[in-house]
Amino acid sequence: MKFALDTTPVTELQTACLVIGIFEQAPLEGSAKLIDEASNGALQELIQSGDVDSDWKSTTMLHGLDGVCAKRILVMGFGEAEKFSPVRYDEVCKSAGKYLRDHATTSAHICLNEIVSGNMDPHWLLRQAAVSIDWANYLYTATKAPKKDDNQPLISATFAGGNDRQAALDEARGFARGYQRSRALGDLPPNICTPAYLAEIAKEIVSDYENTSIEILEQEEMEVLKMSALLAVGRGSANKPRLIILKYDGKKDDSQPIVLVGKGITFDTGGISLKPGPNMEQMKFDMGGAASVIGAFEACADMQLPINLICVVAAAENMPDGNAYRPGDVLTSMSGKTIEIFNTDAEGRLVLCDALTYSERFKPAALINVATLTGACVIALGQHASAIMSLHDDLAEELIKAGQEAIDRGWRLPLWEDYQSQLKSTFADMKNVGGMAAGSITAGCFLSRFTKGQRWAHIDCAGSTWVWGGDKGSTGRPVGLLTQYLVNQAA
Ligand code: BES
Ligand code: MN
Numbered sequence: 063m064k065f066a067l068d069t070t071p072v073t074e075l076q077t078a079c080l081v082i083g084i085f086e087q088a089p090l091e092g093s094a095k096l097i098d099e100a101s102n103g104a105l106q107e108l109i110q111s112g113d114v115d116s117d118w119k120s121t122t123m124l125h126g127l128d129g130v131c132a133k134r135i136l137v138m139g140f141g142e143a144e145k146f147s148p149v150r151y152d153e154v155c156k157s158a159g160k161y162l163r164d165h166a167t168t169s170a171h172i173c174l175n176e177i178v179s180g181n182m183d184p185h186w187l188l189r190q191a192a193v194s195i196d197w198a199n200y201l202y203t204a205t206k207a208p209k210k211d212d213n214q215p216l217i218s219a220t221f222a223g224g225n226d227r228q229a230a231l232d233e234a235r236g237f238a239r240g241y242q243r244s245r246a247l248g249d250l251p252p253n254i255c256t257p258a259y260l261a262e263i264a265k266e267i268v269s270d271y272e273n274t275s276i277e278i279l280e281q282e283e284m285e286v287l288k289m290s291a292l293l294a295v296g297r298g299s300a301n302k303p304r305l306i307i308l309k310y311d312g313k314k315d316d317s318q319p320i321v322l323v324g325k326g327i328t329f330d331t332g333g334i335s336l337k338p339g340p341n342m343e344q345m346k347f348d349m350g351g352a353a354s355v356i357g358a359f360e361a362c363a364d365m366q367l368p369i370n371l372i373c374v375v376a377a378a379e380n381m382p383d384g385n386a387y388r389p390g391d392v393l394t395s396m397s398g399k400t401i402e403i404f405n406t407d408a409e410g411r412l413v414l415c416d417a418l419t420y421s422e423r424f425k426p427a428a429l430i431n432v433a434t435l436t437g438a439c440v441i442a443l444g445q446h447a448s449a450i451m452s453l454h455d456d457l458a459e460e461l462i463k464a465g466q467e468a469i470d471r472g473w474r475l476p477l478w479e480d481y482q483s484q485l486k487s488t489f490a491d492m493k494n495v496g497g498m499a500a501g502s503i504t505a506g507c508f509l510s511r512f513t514k515g516q517r518w519a520h521i522d523c524a525g526s527t528w529v530w531g532g533d534k535g536s537t538g539r540p541v542g543l544l545t546q547y548l549v550n551q552a553a
């Protein structure tokens with residue numbers, strides 16, 4: 063979607079649709095007030111008569127209001143002013159975006175960011191409106207033609223604001239591209255989105271942006287590095303694993319990079335510990351961590367942030383096969399630590415442990431892995447938050463703050479030593495599962511053993527990156543959290 067600013071008086075704007083917001087039982091503000099005045103109080107009358115709703119997230123389309131050039135006005139309800147918050151604002155923006163997409167509106171002028179109630183930062187209001195309206199206009203078309211008469215995403219959106227707000231729009235474009243990339247990858251079927259395909263997309267991104275480079279390791283190179291845990295997971299599949307290393311040098315010095323590591327299981331059957339049939343088709347989502355790391359990389363490169371960033375994607379497919387790894391196997395990871403396999407469905411931590419060991423060579427300022435690691439995370443936090451685990455309070459807090467700012471929230475779980483004993487093994491340094499209790503935390507504990515001495519955090523996005531059932535599909539999360547973290551580090 064194209065973003066631009068427009069300072070034309072709202073009543074004179076030539077646009078397919080104006081989007082304004084109103085609070086419940088409160089005087090009209092900004093554009094809503096100007097439109098009401100130009101139409102001799104028509105808007106106020108429609109509100110009074112109940113024809114225009116001001117409930118939170120409600121939508122009313124008005125046609126041909128006197129004194130206003132735009133033919134259509136979409137009135138969004140902000141709800142009660144006292145309850146208003148950044149999260150509620152973001153939800154209104156998403157609802158507006160979705161309404162426009164579902165009503166085949168291909169261009170619009172957005173005034174939602176003008177609100178003054180709630181004392182929110184104007185830069186943030188504008189950026190978030192653009193990001194969320196773009197997010198809501200995502201449409202999957204890779205393997206399916208869109209329906210003719212509806213579901214036409216916005217092609218361009220203008221926003222209330224002058225040139226001094228250009229920085230907010232530039233930032234929005236970065237976030238938006240990151241989200242779109244992550245969702246497009248997450249939604250692709252697993253016969254298309256293989257480890258090799260992820261590598262090809264990463265190459266394309268690098269060819270599109272300055273200051274970027276890429277290295278792709280194939281099986282033979284990973285064998286030389288002794289990445290036996292990662293390789294074991296991929297062994298049952300005809301689609302061979304890849305380790306994708308994306309580099310962005312925005313700082314032009316050798317200051318320590320931020321390193322993001324993504325779990326890229328392009329399909330998770332569970333392997334020999336086969337998953338049940340129902341919902342297995344959704345296990346293509348299991349590269350959501352990788353997709354969001356790639357999306358955040360693209361966002362960072364698009365904004366040309368003054369930081370050094372490295373993204374490592376551990377891509378493999380977990381399949382049962384005559385050559386597949388099995389329960390009972392003991393693997394020697396790249397770190398030298400041995401792992402007894404209890405369940406081949408706990409494969410994410412195995413590809414990640416080698417990718418994390420590999421990442422040590424970059425001497426990261428912060429090492430953050432992102433993964434759809436545990437079903438237990440979906441049980442604990444649902445779709446509303448990613449789980450954040452870290453032994454470094456400052457890093458955990460930076461990530462939580464970034465999530466709040468981007469309305470892509472995370473919530474911390476503890477990594478106390480108390481949980482470590484659940485990983486004890488008779489035949490190896492550890493087993494790959496920690497039992498029923500605290501499944502997300504014991505997965506985090508497993509990873510912590512491969513990041514000793516690193517400033518490391520683990521983000522479990524199993525609930526946040528995908529909408530399960532019903533209106534299923536990728537959300538692109540936690541691209542927003544990661545990108546905001548990078549923006550904050552650049553500041
Ligand atoms: N990718 C899954 C996690 C997952 C499963 C997330 C279902 C969301 C919904 C991961 O590889 C996995 O299968 N984890 C197992 C671990 C268990 C065997 C210790 C799980 O969570 O059941
Ligand atoms: Mn699994």
Ligand code: ZN
Binds near residue numbers: 327330409410434435
């Ligand atoms: Zn998995």
